[in-house]
Amino acid sequence: MFLINLLAAGVNLAGPLLIAALGELYAERTGVLNIGMEGMMLAGAWGGFVTTYFTGDPWLGLLGAILIGMLFGLLNGVLAITMKVNQVVSGIAINILLSGLTMYLYRVIYGIPLLPVTVNPFQKLAIPFLSEIPVLGKILFNHHVIVYIAYLLVPLAWFILYKTSFGLAIRSAGEKPAVVDTAGLSVTRLRYSGMIIGGALAGLAGSYYSLAHLNIFANNIISGRGFIAFAAVIFGGWNPLGILCATLIFGIADALSTRFLTSGNQFVPYEFLLMTPYIITIVATLLFSRKSISPASLGTPYEKE
Amino acid sequence: MVEQAVPFVAMKGITKYFTNVKANDGVSIDVRHGEILAILGENGAGKTTLMNILYGLYAPSAGQIFIDGSEVAIASPKDAIAKGIGMVHQHFMLVPSHSIVENIILGMDENRGILRLKQEAAKIGRLAAELGFEIDPYRKVKELPVGVQQRVEILKAIYRGARLLIMDEPTAVLTPQEIQELFKLLRNFIRSGNAAVLITHKLNEVMSIADRVTVLRDGRFIRTVAKAETHEAELAQMMVGREIALKVENRRDVGAARPAEDPPLLRMEQVTVRDAHGHPSLNRLSLELRAGEIMGIAGVSGNGQEELAEVLAGLRPVSQGRIELNGRAMSAGSAQTMIRNRIGFIPADRQSMGLILNLSIRENLLLKSYDRPPFFRNGLLRKERTVANAERLIAAYNIKAPDGETLARNLSGGHQQKVVIARELSLDPELVIAFQPTRGLDIGAINYVHQLLLEARAAGKAVLLISTELPEIFTLADRIGVIYQGAILKTLAIAAATVDEIGLLMAGVDRREEAAR
Amino acid sequence: KEAAAHKIVLVLPGPINDQSWNATNYSGLVACNKQLGTKIEYIENVQQSDFESTFRNYGQRNYDLVIAAGTQFDDAAVKIAPLYPKTRYLIINGAKGIAPNLTGVTIREWESGYLAGILAGLSTKTGIIGEMGGFPNPIMVETLNAMAAGAKSVNPKFKKAIITYANSWSDVSKGKEIGQSMVENGADVLFAYANQAGLGTLMAAKEANVKFIGFASDQNDAAPNLIPGSVLYKYDKLYLFVVGSFLKGQLKPVVSTVGLKEGIIDVVYAKSATAQMKSEVAKAMKAIESGKLNLGKK
Amino acid sequence: MTGDAIKRLFEAQRRRGGTLFDILCPVASVLLAFLAAGLLLLLLKINPLEVYGRMIAACWGDPYTLAEMLVKATPLLLTGLSFAFAFKAGLFNIGADGQFYMGALAAVFVSLKLAFLGPWLVLPLAFAAAVLLGGLYSGLAGYLKARFNANEIIVTIMMNYVAFQLVNFVVNGPLKERAGAYPQTDPIPAGAQLPLLVPGTRLHIGLILALLGAAVFYFLLNQTSIGFQIRAVGLNPRAAGYAGMNTRRVVVSAMAVSGLFAGAAGFMEINGVQHILIQGFAPDVGTVGTVIALLANTNPAGIVIGSIFFGFLQVGANMIAQTSQVPRNAIDMIQGFVVLFVLISYYIQYRVSARRKLKQLTKGVTP
Numbered sequence A: 001m002f003l004i005n006l007l008a009a010g011v012n013l014a015g016p017l018l019i020a021a022l023g024e025l026y027a028e029r030t031g032v033l034n035i036g037m038e039g040m041m042l043a044g045a046w047g048g049f050v051t052t053y054f055t056g057d058p059w060l061g062l063l064g065a066i067l068i069g070m071l072f073g074l075l076n077g078v079l080a081i082t083m084k085v086n087q088v089v090s091g092i093a094i095n096i097l098l099s100g101l102t103m104y105l106y107r108v109i110y111g112i113p114l115l116p117v118t119v120n121p122f123q124k125l126a127i128p129f130l131s132e133i134p135v136l137g138k139i140l141f142n143h144h145v146i147v148y149i150a151y152l153l154v155p156l157a158w159f160i161l162y163k164t165s166f167g168l169a170i171r172s173a174g175e176k177p178a179v180v181d182t183a184g185l186s187v188t189r190l191r192y193s194g195m196i197i198g199g200a201l202a203g204l205a206g207s208y209y210s211l212a213h214l215n216i217f218a219n220n221i222i223s224g225r226g227f228i229a230f231a232a233v234i235f236g237g238w239n240p241l242g243i244l245c246a247t248l249i250f251g252i253a254d255a256l257s258t259r260f261l262t263s264g265n266q267f268v269p270y271e272f273l274l275m276t277p278y279i280i281t282i283v284a285t286l287l288f289s290r291k292s293i294s295p296a297s298l299g300t301p302y303e304k305e
Numbered sequence B: 001m002v003e004q005a006v007p008f009v010a011m012k013g014i015t016k017y018f019t020n021v022k023a024n025d026g027v028s029i030d031v032r033h034g035e036i037l038a039i040l041g042e043n044g045a046g047k048t049t050l051m052n053i054l055y056g057l058y059a060p061s062a063g064q065i066f067i068d069g070s071e072v073a074i075a076s077p078k079d080a081i082a083k084g085i086g087m088v089h090q091h092f093m094l095v096p097s098h099s100i101v102e103n104i105i106l107g108m109d110e111n112r113g114i115l116r117l118k119q120e121a122a123k124i125g126r127l128a129a130e131l132g133f134e135i136d137p138y139r140k141v142k143e144l145p146v147g148v149q150q151r152v153e154i155l156k157a158i159y160r161g162a163r164l165l166i167m168d169e170p171t172a173v174l175t176p177q178e179i180q181e182l183f184k185l186l187r188n189f190i191r192s193g194n195a196a197v198l199i200t201h202k203l204n205e206v207m208s209i210a211d212r213v214t215v216l217r218d219g220r221f222i223r224t225v226a227k228a229e230t231h232e233a234e235l236a237q238m239m240v241g242r243e244i245a246l247k248v249e250n251r252r253d254v255g256a257a258r259p260a261e262d263p264p265l266l267r268m269e270q271v272t273v274r275d276a277h278g279h280p281s282l283n284r285l286s287l288e289l290r291a292g293e294i295m296g297i298a299g300v301s302g303n304g305q306e307e308l309a310e311v312l313a314g315l316r317p318v319s320q321g322r323i324e325l326n327g328r329a330m331s332a333g334s335a336q337t338m339i340r341n342r343i344g345f346i347p348a349d350r351q352s353m354g355l356i357l358n359l360s361i362r363e364n365l366l367l368k369s370y371d372r373p374p375f376f377r378n379g380l381l382r383k384e385r386t387v388a389n390a391e392r393l394i395a396a397y398n399i400k401a402p403d404g405e406t407l408a409r410n411l412s413g414g415h416q417q418k419v420v421i422a423r424e425l426s427l428d429p430e431l432v433i434a435f436q437p438t439r440g441l442d443i444g445a446i447n448y449v450h451q452l453l454l455e456a457r458a459a460g461k462a463v464l465l466i467s468t469e470l471p472e473i474f475t476l477a478d479r480i481g482v483i484y485q486g487a488i489l490k491t492l493a494i495a496a497a498t499v500d501e502i503g504l505l506m507a508g509v510d511r512r513e514e515a516a517r
Numbered sequence C: 001k002e003a004a005a006h007k008i009v010l011v012l013p014g015p016i017n018d019q020s021w022n023a024t025n026y027s028g029l030v031a032c033n034k035q036l037g038t039k040i041e042y043i044e045n046v047q048q049s050d051f052e053s054t055f056r057n058y059g060q061r062n063y064d065l066v067i068a069a070g071t072q073f074d075d076a077a078v079k080i081a082p083l084y085p086k087t088r089y090l091i092i093n094g095a096k097g098i099a100p101n102l103t104g105v106t107i108r109e110w111e112s113g114y115l116a117g118i119l120a121g122l123s124t125k126t127g128i129i130g131e132m133g134g135f136p137n138p139i140m141v142e143t144l145n146a147m148a149a150g151a152k153s154v155n156p157k158f159k160k161a162i163i164t165y166a167n168s169w170s171d172v173s174k175g176k177e178i179g180q181s182m183v184e185n186g187a188d189v190l191f192a193y194a195n196q197a198g199l200g201t202l203m204a205a206k207e208a209n210v211k212f213i214g215f216a217s218d219q220n221d222a223a224p225n226l227i228p229g230s231v232l233y234k235y236d237k238l239y240l241f242v243v244g245s246f247l248k249g250q251l252k253p254v255v256s257t258v259g260l261k262e263g264i265i266d267v268v269y270a271k272s273a274t275a276q277m278k279s280e281v282a283k284a285m286k287a288i289e290s291g292k293l294n295l296g297k298k
Numbered sequence D: 001m002t003g004d005a006i007k008r009l010f011e012a013q014r015r016r017g018g019t020l021f022d023i024l025c026p027v028a029s030v031l032l033a034f035l036a037a038g039l040l041l042l043l044l045k046i047n048p049l050e051v052y053g054r055m056i057a058a059c060w061g062d063p064y065t066l067a068e069m070l071v072k073a074t075p076l077l078l079t080g081l082s083f084a085f086a087f088k089a090g091l092f093n094i095g096a097d098g099q100f101y102m103g104a105l106a107a108v109f110v111s112l113k114l115a116f117l118g119p120w121l122v123l124p125l126a127f128a129a130a131v132l133l134g135g136l137y138s139g140l141a142g143y144l145k146a147r148f149n150a151n152e153i154i155v156t157i158m159m160n161y162v163a164f165q166l167v168n169f170v171v172n173g174p175l176k177e178r179a180g181a182y183p184q185t186d187p188i189p190a191g192a193q194l195p196l197l198v199p200g201t202r203l204h205i206g207l208i209l210a211l212l213g214a215a216v217f218y219f220l221l222n223q224t225s226i227g228f229q230i231r232a233v234g235l236n237p238r239a240a241g242y243a244g245m246n247t248r249r250v251v252v253s254a255m256a257v258s259g260l261f262a263g264a265a266g267f268m269e270i271n272g273v274q275h276i277l278i279q280g281f282a283p284d285v286g287t288v289g290t291v292i293a294l295l296a297n298t299n300p301a302g303i304v305i306g307s308i309f310f311g312f313l314q315v316g317a318n319m320i321a322q323t324s325q326v327p328r329n330a331i332d333m334i335q336g337f338v339v340l341f342v343l344i345s346y347y348i349q350y351r352v353s354a355r356r357k358l359k360q361l362t363k364g365v366t367p
């Protein structure tokens, strides 16, 4: 039972990370680093919340989250691709801006409420029949809609990246943009699309926290999970299946650390448990660096003239 | 060749400004159906820029382009491809980690949507066979030798329906045999009314394959002549704007090699170097080099030249064998040791290895002196000395720059190479390794570099000249060694060597041995 | 001097709309301004590194009273108060009253814990309750233990309290995960004393359809069927009390404690509250007020 | 990652020759940032002009507030230098936050445990320990880069979280205050506190040290052999290796030196300002320093100016929060806008200077 609960929680926690990480994957595969992931997730959580609040419909909220994520993906694109601002800087700038902006606008809209402002959130969706399967049913088929979307995005991402011309172009832009250019495609357009898809998925991932996991918006709602998603891309070796594994590991590790907390554990200080995903990422980076499987032009602006 | 009323492609009055240069200035050229047009010019004359404009990579600041007589707008390579223009760039435009088929179909309209790799691979295989070579479309590009990569490039252009094939310095990376095969391919290609533009620095190639020649200088159009009505010396003169020798005069009697009884300056014995997979890229290579001589290492590229150069530069560890300098064994494997042992090194790739483009000339000149006097003492920089040093060398080597603070990036290729050579020689080496020292340079610059190497020999230094250019070796070297599959197959005095024999040796055939057998 | 003529400011360590600690303190400010006619200003989200400069700036500007919400202001107040003898410094939850113009007011939080425990004890069927705290400081530990004691006092079948610290005041998501995990471990009543993070625990209770005991503010409306009642801190009363004594010139430079007896702690019931709950709570309140029951440190 | 854009900015600046436009551009971008934020302030019915007026008036009001700006600037200056130093070696050290925390940890540990040695000993010791731990921490990232080619951006970001949790552990465990109430250490004794520069303010001699740090930064990079090697490796590691430089060693040392600066910032915050280590104290000192360094094109003089400007922003934020009911997140928002608009202004400057050059070029030839 403990194991089932643990795995179910892990699968659940991994969902939004997975969405965000796949978003980052698109961006990085076109050669741009999106350090603004954290801020864009926050924006998504905010946008989803506000839209749902005013429309009463979480599906519209989802749409709002995606749109606002795209908007800031676009902004990061303008900075990093068109203006060729260093990609680390542009991402940091976006994070700083969004952490202030979302909370400020929350204040503008909701003032200073004593009780948390809540919205009508997504309910868990147990998939008929499948969720009745013993063990697996509870682990896999009793989650929020967004979590199912997350796992469906994995084969989709794989298919797009490796089986379509768009994916081939994306991968080429991240490896050697000049080739894409000489093949008559626009590196700029591809990179923008990577950024915008990345933003959209970041927004979607963020909305999970304000529309499914919780039904409120708060300043710490993302709490560094954008960076975890960022790490999962590396840990997952820049491919969708690897990222799936990476986020599952992070999700299960997270669920495990919570269970350690409630079990009254005294052996390992809690802080060390919290460190583990980061340390895992560092170790994974070490393992993968030798093989240098990262997109070769990742982080390098493309200059045509 | 029949005169045609309407040329295939015509560029008229093309002008192109970059941020700080005018790369093309009212250039007009035309290419006719069924011909090979060569474009000649010194480094920076604007050849590549002009072709990049034709291919849609750059937008011209002014000028028009006509195809079969009607004006066209080429806003991007997509337009160019659609109009039957293909280009093989100097630096290959292939994604190393992707397969051949992926590289070829990238961006093709016919392949929008879901990829049909199998189908395309089969088609590509067929086309390759038609062109007379065989490839495995699923191989990754990074696993292919340069020659094959170039074929993939050509295949890519033709597969996309190129009728005009632009080739930017295609021969710089090829072996003589490969060059011949390439030319054969080009001749086949134009037979059906297609055309090709060939950019090169090698006049002999122009004379052997081009139908007409266009010369650019300083971004301006100079003249277009039919090959039949010109000769190398005239072309050279058009390029540089004045009379110029086609090659340096090598007076082998000045500072000739010391008597053979002298102990060699450098001795390599049975040196083996293994690559990442454990294959020997140098396979028990032995050679000897004496002070005051230039030894040329000829060979088809990929036979261990790079490894040989890097071993002597201390950039590659030796797994077996012995290297002696002045009779003392030394351990290779660190660039620092080699520099301390007074081995100078002129790398093939000046821009990414020989220089730091974003440092000034002055700082590039101290690149190897960072840990010793006179420019650094106790770890502190002594700036006045470095300034004086830069002034002295800029004057001595005729480097075209306002002062030592000019960034290396802002120099032309030839002058960049001069900075490298100035630095290496100013460290007073006993041994100079020159690895493809004139790659990509124009005639004037080549002559200057050759001059400097001859002067180094005259000053009693030993020079190991590793080059894939046979003419270069025949001009400069006193002895010639042929490298084949990681070992020196044979060493000959230059007087006793013929181009034919060396060519065969490069292919691994030792005629005398065969005769003996 | 009139109430409105006094220059008073409330210094808050977090955002005013955190729906918790800072918001409750802010509600005290609102009450004073409404009922006492004061014009108290506030400054929110003051960071640790700015405590001293903030205290100093208000002293410099001749404020009459500077109220700061949180023990963490103690050290800064001890340092700055002597420099501005004309300004009174009042620390809510403060433990240091050593300067003549420095006052500390502490709530006997264990009392509220005990009452919450009674509600929890009478709500649980499994006999297991889940209590989440923000950080394990002594007051927090005391409060959560008092809660377990309260539960035990009314329910012979009470087995245990799962006590966990979120190690954050604001990670809502973590709060929820902890709540879920407590439910997995058999808890059927949840409780959170962890500001925003506690909101997550409430969500977990709702999702798992288990009981929840409201805390600090009236949370009953959040899930009327699941929350039998909330234990409140009546910060409005606390503020009216301290600001009122200040206006009357009766604020003494000591550390005082307040709680049930002063009317600062109270319980509001939801419809789902049982009569037994009400009577048990009333009984306990009496015992505490009379001093018969004391689980706090002296 | 090459940071090409920034290198280009360098070049653009070098060739630009400085016109009025170039001075006006960053100023205008800051004004625009305030304008954008001002429009948003209107949403809360706050008059931005009044707020900004107060912000400026309050900041120049009294010496204490002026000094506060420098107090805030001090750690930012150091973390800015920290990022810039690694950047010169072509490395992105995003770990200033973590190294800052490690420095703070070492400083508070020494200050608490060795205070009995007296100020003359404990202060240098705390400084040395902070700087050393900061340097070791980033040096580790440098080592992983040199040895395994591990991307330093990722490693340093991850190490930030590790450091953060380490601090949490220490203040909840081994160094938790004796009172045991909050996740914080005991205050360090008076003897371990940095002397004040201006009595009556919080300005401590750390400022002088930080400015010295900027001088050291400049000297190290431009006047020494190791600095030359660092720049060479930063611009072209292949060429540097060929020139006999030990690129791995240079990478490790550049990262380590970079961490020294951040560690020193930690020391100054503990021994100079806070005198206590609290969970989650001074967040973002590293991030803001990084932003400053990049806005200043990693030029030390620019970093000095930038950190004072951000010091002004932060103190100004406090002042307006104290004097008007502007929510604190509005300030984060303003900071975000400032960074955004300055970045955009650099781009505009670059484009304008390119166009100017093109114009000169065309004029030179065509009549």
Ligand SMILES: Nc1ncnc2c1ncn2[C@@H]1O[C@H](COP(=O)(O)OP(=O)(O)OP(=O)(O)O)[C@@H](O)[C@H]1O
Binding pocket: A304, A305, B018, B019, B020, B021, B022, B023, B041, B042, B043, B044, B045, B046, B047, B048, B049, B050, B413, B440
């Ligand atoms: N993208 C660019 N940006 C700025 N300047 C450029 C760019 N490309 C070329 N140039 C400059 O334009 C001039 C012409 O360059 P181009 O590459 O066309 O010469 P080239 O004749 O091909 O020389 P080479 O023989 O060395 O290949 C040179 O001065 C070069 O520095």
Ligand SMILES: Nc1ncnc2c1ncn2[C@@H]1O[C@H](COP(=O)(O)OP(=O)(O)OP(=O)(O)O)[C@@H](O)[C@H]1O
Binding pocket: A220, C013, C014, C015, C018, C021, C070, C071, C072, C093, C167, C168, C169, C170, C171, C195, C196, D280
């Ligand atoms: N109920 C409480 N009683 C006493 N002090 C409290 C209480 N709630 C919060 N505090 C104090 O107020 C400070 C600020 O609280 P806030 O809710 O802003 O959390 P935070 O510091 O933002 O948390 P985090 O570090 O997780 O972001 C806390 O550090 C804590 O010391």
Ligand SMILES: [Mg+2]
Binding pocket: B047, B048, B049, B090, B168
């Ligand atoms: Mg060229």
Ligand SMILES: [Mg+2]
Binding pocket: C170
């Ligand atoms: Mg906070």
